[in-house]
Amino acid sequence: MGSEREKIKEMEVMVAEVIQEAHDTATIVLFTGNDKLNYEPGNFLTIDPHQFPALERWVRFLEDQKGKKEPARAYSLTSSPDEKHLAITVKEERYISGVTPFPPLLSPILACRTFPGQRMVITGFTGPYTFTEKLRNQSEEVLHICAGSGIVPSYSIIKYDLRNFSKHKHTLIYSNKKFEDIIFYKQLNELEEQFPGRFKVIHTLTREEDESLFSEKIRKGRVSKELITEFLNDPEHTAVFACGPDHTVYQKKMAKEKGITLNPSFMGSVLSFLDELGVPKNMIKKESYG
Ligand SMILES: Cc1cc2nc3c(=O)[nH]c(=O)nc-3n(C[C@H](O)[C@H](O)[C@H](O)COP(=O)(O)OP(=O)(O)OC[C@H]3O[C@@H](n4cnc5c(N)ncnc54)[C@H](O)[C@@H]3O)c2cc1C
Structure with a gap:
């Protein structure tokens, strides 16, 4: 390169x-x-x-x-x-x-x-959201935690790594509001079929009303500490990629002016869960779209 x-x-x-x-x-x-x-x-x-x-x-x-x-x-x-x-x-x-x-x-x-x-x-x-040589060497597994269009860079990383390398197993926790909002639903399923044992995707939907859609694979609610724990096998040797919305500078400025506290953002809560679960900062790559 x-x-x-x-x-x-x-x-x-x-x-x-x-x-x-x-x-x-x-x-x-x-x-x-x-x-x-x-x-x-x-x-x-x-x-x-x-x-x-x-x-x-x-x-x-x-x-x-x-x-x-x-x-x-x-x-x-x-x-x-x-x-x-x-x-x-x-x-x-x-x-x-x-x-x-x-x-x-x-x-x-x-x-x-x-x-x-x-x-x-x-x-x-x-952009720094890449699976560097150093991170490859330090990790055994990869966990991607993405929301909305935050799937895009992880999708590129996952398919490239699965096709060109053999060491890492990738798990993707992908959050959207509704089922219809999921990007690359078919492509992600196809990758899972093509690379059994090396790639797994778990969807989680925050505002889906059709209860019949929920299963082991499609969960209900936001990305929680419990959900991350379920798929984080070895916090010290897992490379984590987190991509999705964070509070924008404007939201922070407005909140300060009005003296209100913002609800935790996707990125803010994911990073605090990872910290609580003992994932070292140098094992985390993050990109905020806010
Ligand atoms: C590294 C990176 C990668 C990204 N990759 C993708 C991707 O793969 N796919 C994707 O869809 N998006 C991606 N994004 C987001 C993308 O860059 C744009 O932010 C997004 O498309 C919105 O752009 P826009 O021009 O439509 O909206 P904007 O005009 O930027 O507006 C977005 C929001 O910000 C508010 N806003 C804008 N300016 C101000 C201001 N001065 N004061 C107060 N509020 C303001 C607007 O009201 C609106 O709610 C990425 C962002 C980053 C940083």
Whole structure:
């Protein structure tokens, strides 16, 4: 793998295919021409919203409202380096009256309005959420704890590791609100069938109302300390990847101004459970999407 500087570059790509993964989530497969793709599973790329003519007035309006330039958004790679094409998977963020201060800018057009043949500029690749050589050597097993679109970098890491190495067993605890929100449901089941004994997935749903869906494999509720304990066999020798929402800087700022305490976030509670269960910090890789 090259140095970070060599790896990060701007590239013009063309959308080859758009795959609907869930009602609000799409995988965008990208043609990169002859550009050499130098990335690791778990890395992300960034997309600058200023490049889309359809967003021009939104960008200007939001920049006026927020008093600062809209930054590029990060998207983890769904693809892994042993695959021919580059792909990202984007979940559409929602505007919730009285909760979110501004309408989300980029994810709605990426998830719902992207079409084959469209060109865009991406900048990649970087990110610390990777299964490093050191972590490989220090661990016997891998536990992934993900929520929502937080599955994306772990999905890349899991499939790459299963296909190209043989040492590690991976367990994925994957949290979503409802069954219909699960991303890569079919692909994860297929990986489990293809790699019996090396990959196991447990879903947990926080707001699903159809009781008939629940089983050993599809649990009810949030990721709890008990659920993690069930699948954490050896806290000191398990590499843990945690990816999902955390409180945003805006939420923290608002809570401080109003003098209220925020409920624990997905990331906050997972990290405190791991600490209580004795997982050393150097065995944990985390990425917050908030
Ligand atoms: C390393 C990394 C990897 C990621 N990978 C993925 C991925 O694989 N898939 C995926 O779907 N997403 C991923 N994300 C999230 C992604 O980068 C975007 O944050 C997401 O798509 C939302 O972008 P948006 O432009 O639609 O929304 P934004 O315009 O960024 O808005 C999001 C929320 O923030 C609020 N907000 C924005 N600006 C302000 C402000 N100034 N003050 C107060 N509130 C504000 C909005 O009201 C809204 O609720 C990743 C994030 C990171 C950091």
